[in-house]
Amino acid sequence: MESAPLYRQLAQHYLHAIETGVLKPGDRVPSVRTLMELHGVSLSTALQACRQMESDGLLEARPRSGYFVRHRRHKPLAPIEEPVATLPDPAQYVGIHERISAITARGHQQPVAVNFAGACGAPALYPAQGLRNAAARALRLHPQLFGSAADSGGHPAFRAVLARNALLSRITVAPEDILVTHGCTEALNLALRAVAQPGDVIAVESPTYYGLLQILESLGMRALEIPSSPQTGISLEALELAAQTYDNIRAVVVVPNLQNPLGSIMPDANKAQLVAWCDARAIALIEDDCFSALAEGDAPLAALKAWDRSGGVIHCASLHKILAPGMRLGWIAAGKWQARVEMLKYSQSRPNELLAQMAAAEFMGSGAFERHLRRLREQLRSQRAQVAQAIAAEFPAGTRASNPNGGLHLWVELPGSVPSEAVFDQAMAAGIRVVPGVMFSNSNRFDHFLRLNCGTPFTLEIERALRTLAAVVARLADKP
């Protein structure tokens, strides 16, 4: 992994100066010419650095005067607090899907002008044309493609490129041990069905992705929610406590990298410890690793499976958030459960059709994939920063937010226990969709949280919508 480009390093330098108060709001930053001389960089690098800081909302350009540090109306957002590693709630699941389904249904009753509820980025963030061209080529080269059924677990070229890519996450897996699925959702279904039965207890992060709660409920399994840190993910202490109380935990499901909704990233030491912990107890460890390509930083993040020695880790991932929201391409490497997962996939939906796999294989096999990811990470970084800044500026005091090192989402804690479902309803009335915190737990612990998607380029419309949302929150916060 290459280090950050020069202009980013330069911007970072001045960001640090602003954060530490060396440069104060209203201060003029050195001119482009001075930057060139001071740092020995080219005109274009100096310009790019300034423009990035401007698009991140740190600087404002004043015509014929140069760049100035912007005034912030509020202090930077406080981070989300660490959870207390207490015992989880007793395993329960009744009604979660009704709650989720009801809110989802209400969310789709009318079109919205601004959608902060999406699971991936705006279409413009993805290389749809490049994928389209690759698909068109595959159709030209294989005119008989729709005439015969795929008869294996995935297209060889696609599995090969996935196996090569897995090396970046420090996973060594043979192409034929990767089973292509209809998205990560199907992969998670297969993983859970392979290792657990209806009635079994599954440990999950808290808060966790509501899709997982819905899957567990639909399979008749019970979610045991383990407190999780906005910085380091699932609390291993809380998991140990839970295991002492519940002796029937069958599997642990976690998102180790850029957890949804927290954005946390498990440190390598925690990853190693969790794998060993599960292995020692013969508890299956299922990882949902859909976001890791969206993490910033110098080195790609390792998957839990990197520490797997006994085949007890099931790795699930997809292209949905990182490459192609319009393709249902996921995969699973299920270790010692691979044969059972293959049987379940065959009996649940048969092998995936080939066209999307062929197109994705071509694109991912080219340099365009890494270029796309680099651009995507940069866009998301800038968009997250702008949304966070707008929240800091507009939301009532006491609002907190996550500050993830990558990804699509911000996890926002509202002040004064503002009920997120009321925010959801009033925002919908104003043409704005958000995901209320109630969706992320079977408990009421996150009722005053919101998940905001930052996948859409920051426009005046987005800025206005955040102001409207802030007003909704403020109104509800003022209520006795």
Next chain:
Amino acid sequence: MESAPLYRQLAQHYLHAIETGVLKPGDRVPSVRTLMELHGVSLSTALQACRQMESDGLLEARPRSGYFVRHRRHKPLAPIEEPVATLPDPAQYVGIHERISAITARGHQQPVAVNFAGACGAPALYPAQGLRNAAARALRLHPQLFGSAADSGGHPAFRAVLARNALLSRITVAPEDILVTHGCTEALNLALRAVAQPGDVIAVESPTYYGLLQILESLGMRALEIPSSPQTGISLEALELAAQTYDNIRAVVVVPNLQNPLGSIMPDANKAQLVAWCDARAIALIEDDCFSALAEGDAPLAALKAWDRSGGVIHCASLHKILAPGMRLGWIAAGKWQARVEMLKYSQSRPNELLAQMAAAEFMGSGAFERHLRRLREQLRSQRAQVAQAIAAEFPAGTRASNPNGGLHLWVELPGSVPSEAVFDQAMAAGIRVVPGVMFSNSNRFDHFLRLNCGTPFTLEIERALRTLAAVVARLADKP
């Protein structure tokens, strides 16, 4: 539905003459010129009729002499006998998927020269190029297709064409009440999960499609096998008997039209009676209607759902066998369970991607679809006839076979209880794949049956493979 073309009617006339012995093997049939005069048809019609009878193996052309009735070495195949409507075996399911998986695995250990085990026709039978062109057009018109996720139960144009098509099966359903799935396999999974729980008893036909037994086993449900007629499908008497013994039947799953493997078609009276029977007992009725477009005859076949008044019939179907083996496009109309099925689909695999739906919608909305189906039915009819004739000519005396009114398969009963798994193994050694009868039941009732796919154009290679298969059967039949 138009009636058969003139040349088919003419061929039918002479087939009847051969079957009734009016024309005997070796007899010369009237010359083309005579046919034109006798029947008042054009030269091309008379020629087409003769060529069809030749390709069906009824006539042989002798240079400069005309067409002659071919010698048959054996009498026509005896039909499969009707089952006795006794009580079914006690519900059992343990181990079926292992048996299926083991045979499937052995079947894929080596490539085969001739495959009689396929689930659909040869690639040449499907309009892959037309679908390819439609897909390429969709990609041109929607360059951003892969950039955003599908957010509903199916592409509107595809659902609309499916709803229009359903009218032919006498089903009235709104486009938005059709949920697009990953093939009929996913539709059946969703249907069963919507109406039943692990441990529940599900009545199925016997013999039945092994894919269904595998689905039931993987969902922890128990198959109760109901004797079924090669002519009229599931025995309603046997079902009534079963219901008197087992009071916990949760659902009935049937293939009403061209049952797999029997090829039976339920008469309309039976369909009406089964729907009413299930309705009166609040038992869900799930139909797998994947084959009906392959049925011959003047009018399309009605689906069970045509008689549904209470929403108790779940209709499942797909394009896999009739249009595009290379697309995983199925659908489900689940009546009163629609909301639950939609929730399960969302939580199992999210909505299908759009490209294949768009391509299929364009093709199915054009006249090309009906032309394709007419040609496909005609090819399958001819291929079934030729395989049946080869079996009659080559297999040991006592061999029986189904004579379905359409579809892809023949269901062959071997004489003297020849074990089909031994046939399978020895055929594999000779480079030929068949599906042994053991796959179609949890009992041993069909151990001496084979299912033969007739979806491949009849060539010398196919003829030779059938001769080899006959020798295998004969050798095993001679064993004490």
